[in-house]
Amino acid sequence: MQLTEDQIYALAPDEASKKAGRDLANPAKWVSKGINEQALWGECQGSGSKPYQTQVDLSAIAFKCSCPSRKFPCKHGLGLMLFCARQPGLFTTSAMPAWVNDWINKRAEKEEKKVEKAAEKPVDENAQAKRQQAREQKVSAGIAELLVWIKDIVRGGILTIPEKTPAYWDNMARRMVDAQASGLAGMVRNLAATNFWNEGWQSGFMDKLLQLYLVAEGYNNIQNIDPDLQQDLRTTIGFTTNQEELRAQTGVRDTWLVIGKESRDEQQLTIEQNWLYGLKTNSYALVLQFTVKGQIPPLAFSPGMYLDATLVYFPSTVPYRAIVKDYNIIRQTDTAAVQTFTGWQQVAGYETALNSRLPFRSEMPVVVTSLTPVYYQKQWWLQDSEGCLCKISAAYNNIWQLVAISGGDPVTITVIGKENEYRPLGVWHQNNYKSI
Amino acid sequence: MKAWESIINTAMLGTDKPTPAIADLPEEVVVIANAIDAAATLDKEERYLQKAVVVYNYRQSGFVPFQKNDLPVNKAAEETKLYCTPVAAGVLNTILDEENDQLLQLWLNQCYKAGRLLLPEALPAVLEKAQKDIALRPVVIECSGNRGIWLSKMNPAWNWFCTLADEELWQTGTPAQRAEVLKCLRKNEPVKALEWLQQTWEQENAAGKLELLKAMKVKSNIDDLPWLESLLNEKGQKVKDEALHLLKSIPGSSVIKQYEDLLSQSVSLKKEKALLGLTTKTSIQVKLPPVVDESIYKSGIEKLSGPKSTVTDENYVIYQLISSVPPTFWEKQFEVAPVQVVEYFEKHAPAMVPALANAAAKFEQKNWVPFFLGQSMFYPDFVAMLSAREQEKYLLKALSNDPQNTIAHAIRINDEWGTEFAVAALLKMANWPYEYNRGFFTRYISLIPVGALNHIENITSQQANLQTTWDKTRNHLINLLSLKQQTLKAFNA
Numbered sequence: 001m002q003l004t005e006d007q008i009y010a011l012a013p014d015e016a017s018k019k020a021g022r023d024l025a026n027p028a029k030w031v032s033k034g035i036n037e038q039a040l041w042g043e044c045q046g047s048g049s050k051p052y053q054t055q056v057d058l059s060a061i062a063f064k065c066s067c068p069s070r071k072f073p074c075k076h077g078l079g080l081m082l083f084c085a086r087q088p089g090l091f092t093t094s095a096m097p098a099w100v101n102d103w104i105n106k107r108a109e110k111e112e113k114k115v116e117k118a119a120e121k122p123v124d125e126n127a128q129a130k131r132q133q134a135r136e137q138k139v140s141a142g143i144a145e146l147l148v149w150i151k152d153i154v155r156g157g158i159l160t161i162p163e164k165t166p167a168y169w170d171n172m173a174r175r176m177v178d179a180q181a182s183g184l185a186g187m188v189r190n191l192a193a194t195n196f197w198n199e200g201w202q203s204g205f206m207d208k209l210l211q212l213y214l215v216a217e218g219y220n221n222i223q224n225i226d227p228d229l230q231q232d233l234r235t236t237i238g239f240t241t242n243q244e245e246l247r248a249q250t251g252v253r254d255t256w257l258v259i260g261k262e263s264r265d266e267q268q269l270t271i272e273q274n275w276l277y278g279l280k281t282n283s284y285a286l287v288l289q290f291t292v293k294g295q296i297p298p299l300a301f302s303p304g305m306y307l308d309a310t311l312v313y314f315p316s317t318v319p320y321r322a323i324v325k326d327y328n329i330i331r332q333t334d335t336a337a338v339q340t341f342t343g344w345q346q347v348a349g350y351e352t353a354l355n356s357r358l359p360f361r362s363e364m365p366v367v368v369t370s371l372t373p374v375y376y377q378k379q380w381w382l383q384d385s386e387g388c389l390c391k392i393s394a395a396y397n398n399i400w401q402l403v404a405i406s407g408g409d410p411v412t413i414t415v416i417g418k419e420n421e422y423r424p425l426g427v428w429h430q431n432n433y434k435s436i
Numbered sequence: 437m438k439a440w441e442s443i444i445n446t447a448m449l450g451t452d453k454p455t456p457a458i459a460d461l462p463e464e465v466v467v468i469a470n471a472i473d474a475a476a477t478l479d480k481e482e483r484y485l486q487k488a489v490v491v492y493n494y495r496q497s498g499f500v501p502f503q504k505n506d507l508p509v510n511k512a513a514e515e516t517k518l519y520c521t522p523v524a525a526g527v528l529n530t531i532l533d534e535e536n537d538q539l540l541q542l543w544l545n546q547c548y549k550a551g552r553l554l555l556p557e558a559l560p561a562v563l564e565k566a567q568k569d570i571a572l573r574p575v576v577i578e579c580s581g582n583r584g585i586w587l588s589k590m591n592p593a594w595n596w597f598c599t600l601a602d603e604e605l606w607q608t609g610t611p612a613q614r615a616e617v618l619k620c621l622r623k624n625e626p627v628k629a630l631e632w633l634q635q636t637w638e639q640e641n642a643a644g645k646l647e648l649l650k651a652m653k654v655k656s657n658i659d660d661l662p663w664l665e666s667l668l669n670e671k672g673q674k675v676k677d678e679a680l681h682l683l684k685s686i687p688g689s690s691v692i693k694q695y696e697d698l699l700s701q702s703v704s705l706k707k708e709k710a711l712l713g714l715t716t717k718t719s720i721q722v723k724l725p726p727v728v729d730e731s732i733y734k735s736g737i738e739k740l741s742g743p744k745s746t747v748t749d750e751n752y753v754i755y756q757l758i759s760s761v762p763p764t765f766w767e768k769q770f771e772v773a774p775v776q777v778v779e780y781f782e783k784h785a786p787a788m789v790p791a792l793a794n795a796a797a798k799f800e801q802k803n804w805v806p807f808f809l810g811q812s813m814f815y816p817d818f819v820a821m822l823s824a825r826e827q828e829k830y831l832l833k834a835l836s837n838d839p840q841n842t843i844a845h846a847i848r849i850n851d852e853w854g855t856e857f858a859v860a861a862l863l864k865m866a867n868w869p870y871e872y873n874r875g876f877f878t879r880y881i882s883l884i885p886v887g888a889l890n891h892i893e894n895i896t897s898q899q900a901n902l903q904t905t906w907d908k909t910r911n912h913l914i915n916l917l918s919l920k921q922q923t924l925k926a927f928n929a
Contacts, residue, residue: 151481157450344501352497359493387505400560408511
């Protein structure tokens with residue numbers, strides 16, 4: 001098995017599962033166990049008369065367990081993987097028992113059926129075009145209202161904006177939902193989420209307001225712009241892209257390193273962001289997963305994991321968001337292949353190029369080499385070998401771990417942010433990538 | 437950036453006020469700004485928004501990192517010791533997740549003994565722990581290496597790394613630090629500690645005097661007597677009480693002499709001829725003299741035994757006095773060896789035997805202890821005075837008579853229990869799983885030896901209804917013991 005303990009812990013749905021899984025990473029708990037290239041399995045003696053049958057598909061990190069837990073992965077799955085990571089010598093390579101074999105075969109069959117089903121599905125193109133036209137009309141109407149609303153804000157001045165009631169923001173966000181522009185609704189909510197207690201909130205607020213204006217006004221002129229940029233606008237507004245069509249494309253095959261993972265809950269939905277870095281193509285990608293409570297996310301990635309995968313980017317002037325077409329977890333490869341940015345000047349140049357193509361883009365990670373955390377003017381910065389400094393985001397709370405790892409020496413760090421403020425996602429330490 | 441400031445200023449006041457002038461904008465965007473101004477279809481809000489969008493993208497695209505080449509180099513010194521192994525680091529991570537300070541202490545002690553260091557990435561979490569738990573600090577400092585010292589200089593919360601010399605700390609430290617320094621010095625150089633305290637005594641306030649006096653309890657001895665006696669004239673009552681408390685622990689002090697005088701008048705060994713002078717009949721007579729100096733009652737001796745007590749007031753006073761004088765007093769008083777003193781008391785004044793045992797414990801008379809061990813009564817204060825082997829034997833004996841009381845005293849021991857006693861105690865604890873719960877074992881895991889793991893699966897509750905609860909506690913205990921075992925293996929493999 002390729003995963004380290006940290007990577008396994010990163011798969012846990014919550015702290016309680018981590019703890020329970022850790023308690024089960026004990027030889028005494030497992031009646032039987034085994035491993036081969038495809039799967040890891042074991043029978044764990046629980047409180048019932050029969051032991052729970054726990055199995056892990058190692059090629060794609062998928063779990064199945066006969067326990068009644070609704071958590072995913074359950075403590076038995078985590079415990080089994082931790083046990084294997086800690087004491088691999090106790091797991092002998094053997095043929096899969098029938099219950100594991102059945103599950104692995106079913107998974108393969110299911111994948112095949114999915115592909116066939118997608119191919120067979122008839123599409124009523126006329127109805128689809130009508131639906132699309134109706135939606136575009138609704139979006140245009142919504143955007144017209146949004147532009148009036150934005151103009152009202154700048155006419156009156158933003159000085160009194162902090163006094164606005166939640167209903168002020170909520171009404172416009174709802175209006176955008178009615179207009180089937182969920183992306184714009186999210187941007188309005190994000191405006192409302194500005195921390196008005198912070199000194200200098202005005203600049204951040206205006207950044208967001210202008211991005212919103214740029215997207216809304218851009219949509220009004222969508223016919224006159226580049227097709228990729230059109231797609232960016234549509235995606236930002238909330239038009240979905242057919243993932244089956246994407247999946248049919250060739251994609252980018254590479255060795256991808258998972259450089260960061262973060263989850264957040266938004267309106268009963270868990271949004272998981274997985275940032276990937278392609279070692280050979282020197283490209284970055286964001287893989288999003290949306291799950292409702294109790295639903296099993298199809299991908300289980302953790303930072304530091306290496307994947308031999310094909311990713312397909314969503315059409316964009318700045319290809320960034322992607323789907324995983326196929327993947328296999330592989331052993332750590334030579335990290336010398338990582339082509340990093342050598343300093344902040346280079347990062348600024350790269351970001352300028354991106355901004356010139358897509359001014360309303362979201363923050364993207366970059367791997368920068370030779371950065372040293374330094375304390376200057378009562379705050380932490382990352383200094384490159386040329387002496388250039390960028391602030392570490394005040395919200396970043398693992399600063400001491402980063403400083404301890406660095407010891408005052410330059411390290412290679414993955415950061416995400418823009419302009420002169422960044423948040424570290426991970427660091428290379430003793431040839432290992434570590435999420436921090 | 438001036439143009440952006442201008443955009444924000446307009447945003448603050450609204451577009452009814454003057455909007456950014458072309459002169460305020462960067463040269464590179466002037467052409468676009470002019471085109472926007474020239475567009476007749478745009479109203480003033482749209483003009484402002486479009487120019488603002490251009491400046492916004494100009495700002496984010498034209499970002500120039502701030503450069504500062506003269507920042508002082510601040511690097512951690514190279515380590516001279518090796519880091520701990522990845523296996524040991526993994527165990528530490530699990531212990532930190534488990535939030536068990538006992539196991540953390542064990543891990544750090546093992547790391548220190550092995551001459552290894554914490555991995556840098558684990559330092560912040562361990563330093564945070566030691567910030568809250570002072571007892572961990574010395575060993576954390578040892579295991580943190582140069583990286584830890586370097587790190588601590590940057591975080592004021594970790595300034596406990598920079599340890600000043602004892603004398604400097606004594607002169608300039610906080611009251612708690614000074615008391616700690618005095619306590620440490622007292623262990624190694626009691627006379628010097630006394631000198632230090634005498635030098636600053638007059639400058640100390642009442643609270644400080646009290647705390648520092650408490651530190652003098654360590655290795656209190658006859659050399660302290662003249663000074664301690666003088667403290668009985670101090671103004672503060674609490675200081676006087678503490679001085680008296682210390683004097684009561686030093687044989688030869690005025691208060692102990694006073695007790696001994698009174699005891700020599702109250703307890704006497706009578707030898708009478710019996711059977712026509714063929715045998716000698718020995719008895720102990722216990723009676724207070726008709727007039728007792730009232731000052732002894734002000735020194736902490738209670739005059740009345742209490743309304744519900746079955747002991748007479750006179751016997752109660754004598755019991756307290758016997759507890760308060762060194763047992764060697766009786767060797768001189770009765771002119772016999774310690775073993776006979778105990779025998780006499782057992783035979784002729786059995787009610788006073790516990791008082792004699794208390795005195796042996798209080799004055800740490802180890803040679804007296806064996807004479808009490810065979811008695812049915814359990815003397816918990818003796819446990820700490822016994823060797824590991826004797827301790828286990830004594831506790832095992834007590835456990836069968838009074839398990840809960842024995843366990844309550846056994847958890848006060850600093851050293852790990854012997855496996856035999858631990859297993860016996862766990863067998864008893866299995867019957868009280870609500871009392872000996874997960875929290876109990878989390879707190880006292882340092883006492884339970886890893887050897888108990890071999891027996892623990894067979895330890896069950898005698899009451900079927902408690903078995904499920906005990907099972908859960910036992911699983912927790914197994915996990916803690918496994919971590920303990922992994923820690924020991926990681927450093928002693």
